[in-house]
Amino acid sequence: MKTASILTLGLFAALSTGFAAEEEAAAPFVWSRATLDLVASGDAARGKEVAKKQNCKKCHGESPAIAG
Secondary structure: OHHHHHHHHHHHHHHHHHHHHHHHHOOOOOOOHHHHHHHHOOOHHHHHHHHHHOOOHHHHOOOOOOOO
16 A cells, blocks of 8 residues: 555656646747737637636636636
8 A cells, every 4th residue: 555655656656747848848928910810810709608608607707818
């Protein structure tokens, strides 16, 4: 039983370290002209409809910014 606990703890530590390394290696988000154009072309009414259908507030809360 003690060996299983140690192995589980070791596996958890190894996995946690791997995820942290991936997060650090992620490239920063950059607002390009193409991204700005895409955002400007959005349809707020359609976005509200999709957010309601997909139940986005379940994870994102009542924030008007869905990424919040």
